[in-house]
Amino acid sequence: xxxxxxxxxxxxxxxxxxxxxxxxxxxxxxxxxxxxxxxxxxxxxxxxxxxxxxxxxxxxxxxxxxxxxxxxxxxxxxxxxxxxxxxxxxxxxxxxxxxxxxxxxxxxxxxxxxxxxxxxxxxxxxxxxxxxxxxxxxxxxxxxxxxxxxxxxxxxxxxxxxxxxxxxxxxxxxxxxxxxxxxxxxxxxxxxxxxxxxxxxxxxxxxxxxxxxxxxxxxxxxxxxxxxxxxxxx
Numbered sequence: 001x002x003x004x005x006x007x008x009x010x011x012x013x014x015x016x017x018x019x020x021x022x023x024x025x026x027x028x029x030x031x032x033x034x035x036x037x038x039x040x041x042x043x044x045x046x047x048x049x050x051x052x053x054x055x056x057x058x059x060x061x062x063x064x065x066x067x068x069x070x071x072x073x074x075x076x077x078x079x080x081x082x083x084x085x086x087x088x089x090x091x092x093x094x095x096x097x098x099x100x101x102x103x104x105x106x107x108x109x110x111x112x113x114x115x116x117x118x119x120x121x122x123x124x125x126x127x128x129x130x131x132x133x134x135x136x137x138x139x140x141x142x143x144x145x146x147x148x149x150x151x152x153x154x155x156x157x158x159x160x161x162x163x164x165x166x167x168x169x170x171x172x173x174x175x176x177x178x179x180x181x182x183x184x185x186x187x188x189x190x191x192x193x194x195x196x197x198x199x200x201x202x203x204x205x206x207x208x209x210x211x212x213x214x215x216x217x218x219x220x221x222x223x224x225x226x227x228x229x230x231x232x233x234x
Contacts, residue, residue: 057103067116070131071098071166074119077143078170088170091177098169108165115162122159
């Protein structure tokens with residue numbers, strides 16, 4: 001089963017004006033002090049309440065070791081890796097992501113635990129083994145029955161709903177990881193290099209660039225430099 005091909009801070013804040021007004025330091029010292037305060041208080045990128053919430057969630061485990069093992073095996077069936085890119089279970093922070101997102105969005109809890117139970121029951125029913133102990137062929141036989149919603153038989157509907165949720169979580173965890181972003185080739189917002197109006201367009205309108213503009217101004221490799229026009233004469 002391979003449907004992978006279909007998948008292809010700004011920190012805003014400030015310190016109160018009362019703090020700024022109370023600073024009786026020279027400009028350099030003031031900047032240093034504000035920088036130190038910001039790094040100490042805001043480097044987490046979330047409010048103190050949000051940080052406390054996150055720490056509370058991370059202090060408790062939701063999944064058992066057996067459940068997490070089944071999740072990782074199932075995840076690697078969904079995104080098995082390709083070439084230099086590892087399977088999803090080997091991407092940095094993926095198990096922690098699954099654990100955290102389930103606790104952070106409680107509506108995942110019952111469907112995920114119920115789905116894992118369904119998966120184990122189906123594994124024992126067919127092969128008298130845990131899902132993680134099945135052969136690749138035995139696992140795929142189960143997955144083929146639940147992976148494609150429009151083709152699922154009624155008796156496998158619960159498994160299909162669970163698999164769809166698991167697929168969404170696996171894709172989210174993978175494609176927000178460094179490896180997943182690299183796999184997509186996502187470059188982010190970057191300045192592009194403009195090399196002027198195309199020659200055919202200029203010709204159509206009877207125009208042409210001044211030679212000095214071409215040699216001095218349209219240099220992508222110097223696009224971040226400040227242009228010196230002091231001696232430029234048309």
